Amino acid sequence: MTEPRSTFPHGTILGYPRIGRRRELKRAVEAYWAGATDAPTLEQTAAGLRRATRERLAALGLGRDDSSIPESFSFYDQVHDAAVTVGALPERFAALRDADGAIGIDAYFTAARGAGDDAPLEMTKWFDTNYHFLVPEIGPETVFSLSSDRFARQVAEAKADGFTVRPVVVGPVTLLALAKAAVPTPTPRAAGASRGASGRVGPAAPQGFDPLSRLDDLLPVYAELLSALRAAGAEWVQLDEPALVSESLPADAAVLADAAARAYAALGVRGDRPAILVAAGYAQLSPQAWTALAAAPIEAIAIDLTRGAVPDAVPGLDRKTLVGGVVDGRNVWRGDLDAAWERLQALSAVGASEISAGTSTSLQHVPHDVADESALDPRLASWLAFADQKVAQVVTLATGLVEGREAIAEPLAEASAALADRRSAPGVRDGAVRERAAVLDAGDFERGDYDARVAAQDAELALPVLPTTTIGSFPQTGDIRRARARHGRGELGADEYQRFLRDEIARVVTLQEDIGLDVLVHGEAERNDMVQYFAENLDGFAVTENGWVQSYGSRATRPSILWGDVSRPTAITVAWSTFAQSLTDKPMKGMLTGPVTILAWSFVRDDQPLGETANQVALALRDEIADLEGAGIRVIQVDEPALRELLPLKAADQPAYLEWSVGSFRLATAGAAPATQVHTHLCYSEFDVVIDAIAALDADVTSIEAARSRGEVIGDIRASGFAAGIGPGVYDIHSPRVPSVDEITDLLDRTVGELSLRRVWVNPDCGLKTRGYDETVASLRNLVEATGLVRERVGVSL
Ligand code: GLN
Ligand code: ZN
Numbered sequence: 001m002t003e004p005r006s007t008f009p010h011g012t013i014l015g016y017p018r019i020g021r022r023r024e025l026k027r028a029v030e031a032y033w034a035g036a037t038d039a040p041t042l043e044q045t046a047a048g049l050r051r052a053t054r055e056r057l058a059a060l061g062l063g064r065d066d067s068s069i070p071e072s073f074s075f076y077d078q079v080h081d082a083a084v085t086v087g088a089l090p091e092r093f094a095a096l097r098d099a100d101g102a103i104g105i106d107a108y109f110t111a112a113r114g115a116g117d118d119a120p121l122e123m124t125k126w127f128d129t130n131y132h133f134l135v136p137e138i139g140p141e142t143v144f145s146l147s148s149d150r151f152a153r154q155v156a157e158a159k160a161d162g163f164t165v166r167p168v169v170v171g172p173v174t175l176l177a178l179a180k181a182a183v184p185t186p187t188p189r190a191a192g193a194s195r196g197a198s199g200r201v202g203p204a205a206p207q208g209f210d211p212l213s214r215l216d217d218l219l220p221v222y223a224e225l226l227s228a229l230r231a232a233g234a235e236w237v238q239l240d241e242p243a244l245v246s247e248s249l250p251a252d253a254a255v256l257a258d259a260a261a262r263a264y265a266a267l268g269v270r271g272d273r274p275a276i277l278v279a280a281g282y283a284q285l286s287p288q289a290w291t292a293l294a295a296a297p298i299e300a301i302a303i304d305l306t307r308g309a310v311p312d313a314v315p316g317l318d319r320k321t322l323v324g325g326v327v328d329g330r331n332v333w334r335g336d337l338d339a340a341w342e343r344l345q346a347l348s349a350v351g352a353s354e355i356s357a358g359t360s361t362s363l364q365h366v367p368h369d370v371a372d373e374s375a376l377d378p379r380l381a382s383w384l385a386f387a388d389q390k391v392a393q394v395v396t397l398a399t400g401l402v403e404g405r406e407a408i409a410e411p412l413a414e415a416s417a418a419l420a421d422r423r424s425a426p427g428v429r430d431g432a433v434r435e436r437a438a439v440l441d442a443g444d445f446e447r448g449d450y451d452a453r454v455a456a457q458d459a460e461l462a463l464p465v466l467p468t469t470t471i472g473s474f475p476q477t478g479d480i481r482r483a484r485a486r487h488g489r490g491e492l493g494a495d496e497y498q499r500f501l502r503d504e505i506a507r508v509v510t511l512q513e514d515i516g517l518d519v520l521v522h523g524e525a526e527r528n529d530m531v532q533y534f535a536e537n538l539d540g541f542a543v544t545e546n547g548w549v550q551s552y553g554s555r556a557t558r559p560s561i562l563w564g565d566v567s568r569p570t571a572i573t574v575a576w577s578t579f580a581q582s583l584t585d586k587p588m589k590g591m592l593t594g595p596v597t598i599l600a601w602s603f604v605r606d607d608q609p610l611g612e613t614a615n616q617v618a619l620a621l622r623d624e625i626a627d628l629e630g631a632g633i634r635v636i637q638v639d640e641p642a643l644r645e646l647l648p649l650k651a652a653d654q655p656a657y658l659e660w661s662v663g664s665f666r667l668a669t670a671g672a673a674p675a676t677q678v679h680t681h682l683c684y685s686e687f688d689v690v691i692d693a694i695a696a697l698d699a700d701v702t703s704i705e706a707a708r709s710r711g712e713v714i715g716d717i718r719a720s721g722f723a724a725g726i727g728p729g730v731y732d733i734h735s736p737r738v739p740s741v742d743e744i745t746d747l748l749d750r751t752v753g754e755l756s757l758r759r760v761w762v763n764p765d766c767g768l769k770t771r772g773y774d775e776t777v778a779s780l781r782n783l784v785e786a787t788g789l790v791r792e793r794v795g796v797s798l
Pocket of ligand 1: 591
């Protein structure tokens with residue numbers, strides 16, 4: 001099968017949401033996990049979703065038989081799909097392989113979710129997005145072999161329906177660059193995810209082992225996969241290589257580009273393969289990778305022109321199609337289609353044999369369809385493009401490439417009109433908000449001398465040494481969720497719901513007093529989500545009904561849309577916090593979500609710098625803090641768990657990011673009186689990267705996740721000279737395991753051995769909302785008891 005390659009279509013998308021328009025895949029997968037359905041039923045539902053996607057994409061204008069429709073379905077995660085296909089299943093799950101060595105659906109899910117003592121694969125964020133992938137574990141002994149025919153079956157399934165699809169597979173360089181060497185520690189997972197107990201993770205790889213060193217062993221299996229895809233009827237395959245844009249991976253750009261050169265030289269020379277499109281979105285390809293791919297014997301390269309410039313002409317392009325990612329795969333804006341067209345024109349000057357229009361990334365990061373949002377203001381809706389609208393934009397641009405600009409003059413004009421309407425619409429620019437932001441000066445970002453603050457807070461709060469507290473949320477029980485849902489449906493009146501929440505708060509306060517914690521929280525029962533709650537209570541945001549976006553596995557979130565200037569019509573949290581404070585003499589923490597996290601977990605406007613938007617959110621929070629103080633709240637926590645995740649992939653962009661992100665936090669908090677204790681919370685352990693930024697937040701107390709890599713975290717804190725209050729989490733809240741008194745005592749002993757006793761706080765790793773009450777109460781009692789023991793021991797040396 002070495003007939004000439006088919007030409008690449010003039011327009012394509014790099015991937016499509018797979019969770020289903022109404023989260024059908026989530027429900028099907030979870031029903032299967034719960035044992036409510038069997039594997040054939042699950043496969044049938046999945047096949048139905050794939051079929052619906054193909055038909056939908058064809059109806060939107062992508063071709064049925066020209067490989068413009070990607071096959072990007074996944075039951076859980078695309079990185080896991082690739083890892084499983086090449087046989088990279090951790091040893092601890094080896095027994096789950098079929099008799100012939102194949103990795104079936106149960107082994108696939110078990111590796112993703114863990115089983116008993118066998119820890120699941122670690123999860124981490126996919127580049128600078130909110131999507132979490134499963135980190136492959138690859139060691140020196142990993143035996144690569146084609147272990148799943150799922151990709152080929154999906155191609156054949158489409159063929160049977162009359163479609164020639166383009167399978168999308170994470171490429172070999174990215175697969176290895178994102179992998180980790182197996183290490184014998186309990187497995188971490190990402191923030192917000194709930195995970196099973198820590199457990200066995202398999203044999204340790206030798207120190208310094210780099211999964212990328214296995215590239216040559218891996219390539220034959222990719223070659224075999226490509227040949228299987230070709231045999232199944234694929235004319236093109238898309239190999240995703242976003243590692244080639246990142247400067248945030250262990251391997252540097254030169255090493256990654258060299259790996260790409262070797263990989264595609266080896267795969268490209270094979271005759272029995274589909275034509276190869278290498279796709280590298282999320283930022284600009286490194287110059288080295290661009291040169292390597294242009295020279296490689298592949299047929300097409302897709303690049304991100306929304307977060308990268310038109311690259312230089314380099315040798316080899318004359319034999320390639322360039323897919324210009326001019327439609328943003330990550331935001332929800334209809335955007336400037338004319339500018340997208342112009343970028344494609346600029347791309348045609350670099351000397352490729354063909355130009356195609358594309359999305360910058362897979363559309364997995366955006367919801368399905370604006371048309372599913374009947375409750376959105378129609379004017380706002382007219383400015384938006386979710387996945388289906390973006391497909392239509394690509395189709396328009398593709399038509400223009402074939403027929404010339406006149407052929408698409410009308411849709412371009414419509415898009416420009418929508419953009420003009422958006423620019424001038426009320427609320428997009430709010431005079432009062434802008435005036436306030438315009439007169440900010442350096443003093444608005446300064447809280448004043450730290451030592452003076454400590455003295456004022458000591459006098460105000462009179463806390464014991466090693467103060468104990470929690471991160472904010474208490475378990476979100478079925479009762480709470482049901483009451484919220486009934487309230488949403490109008491079945492539970494406002495007064496009743498209010499009473500329910502007050503009872504819940506009272507219960508949580510009494511419980512904390514009984515346990516003996518020092519700084520209490522109200523438990524956040526009134527919040528559905530720490531960002532959406534604020535979005536719903538601030539002007540400038542809209543919320544969607546069906547705007548689900550996969551977060552990881554079967555989990556999806558519904559990010560709010562930050563479309564206009566942000567302001568706070570009225571106090572948001574004050575009534576809850578003051579009610580909670582009225583029930584106790586202990587300090588009650590006011591709980592807010594910080595500006596960076598609010599931006600990171602929303603769809604943010606694209607018409608002004610993020611820093612400007614962040615400052616607007618910060619000013620709204622600043623007012624909320626003033627109101628909390630005015631109402632007698634003396635400790636206020638402003639959570640910034642997303643500070644690390646928004647960090648740009650390119651080193652050159654990082655200082656500017658840190659400047660505005662840290663600045664917005666300071667703007668939010670700098671109005672607090674010296675005697676008001678400002679806390680912040682961040683939840684990740686590899687925080688050495690941003691430790692200077694954390695210090696620059698200038699919070700009085702910072703709580704962080706540390707239970708899973710405590711040694712490292714304490715070392716990092718110590719090395720950085722971080723001098724303010726610090727609460728390295730003493731137990732992992734992502735597991736139902738109750739930490740023993742001994743264990744916590746040990747951790748605290750080590751901590752106070754390394755850090756100044758006067759600065760250390762005692763708290764769990766993160767909020768407790770995903771936990772049950774039994775383990776929560778048991779864990780917190782142990783935490784308090786351990787703290788007591790350590791206090792007694794160190795008391796004399798104070
Ligand atoms: N205050 C939030 C909570 O306790 C913080 C959550 C987070 O860090 N993701 O749930
Ligand atoms: Zn957290």
